[in-house]
Amino acid sequence: MIVCQVSDMHLMAGGKLAYGVVDTAAHFRRCIANIQALPQPPDVVVMTGDLVDGGQPTQYALLREIIAPLSMPVYLIPGNHDDREALRAAFPDHAYLNQFPPFIQYAIEEHDVRIVAIDTVIPGQAGGELCAQRLEWLALTLATAPQRPTLLLMHHPPFATGIGFMDEIGLANPEALAQVVAKHAQIERILCGHLHRPIQARFAGTLACTAPSTAHQITLDLARAAPETFTMEPPAYFVHAWNAQSGVVTHTAYVGDFPGPYSFGMG
């Protein structure tokens, strides 16, 4: 089973540029075309938040339009730039969005790998948290299928990345999540967004990672007072390939026009 993870598209409608610089819609269109051209098409695509830049209906309409060519199931979670109700309104056919209102938390059972998503959003704030209600749902949900390999989706990563200004708007209570996760060895990966970079860390006995953005990337600077900047490093997404022998193996796929492929047999 192959799961593509795309993240932090920050879509703007009407040709507007994010931060006056980034044509996020054009970047996302190229990402979707890249996924469609993969030699092994994914079985599902997950999108780990900051789907649009301002939570607006026109932006979600654009998201719908751009992902329309994908023939496999797509699963969405909100980030701090999203609006739960506007997201639900734009995707009435995505019934899983309504499993646990007002939050967007769900479990998807019909694939080889179980997909469980939790909602870290605090409306109106950049940082995230998991309240007792959301954590209780997660504990109960994980307990129903302890033998099934599981991917856990959440927007805010549960670990400090070292990028100071992003850690300040991170997840408020990772310790509470760790208590739940540590009891469930079936969690193959925790798949996050928010950081606009590929980053990995151990977390409560599993591996947590943040995905690159399909558009702009957060500058790699581990100084505590690092400037709040982004760069146009190559956009990318993750390809999580699962089989029963290896578990989940994660690849980074770059979106762009690069020279090659060349044969090793030449010259």
Ligand SMILES: [Fe+2]
């Ligand atoms: Fe983002």
Ligand SMILES: [Fe+2]
């Ligand atoms: Fe975010």
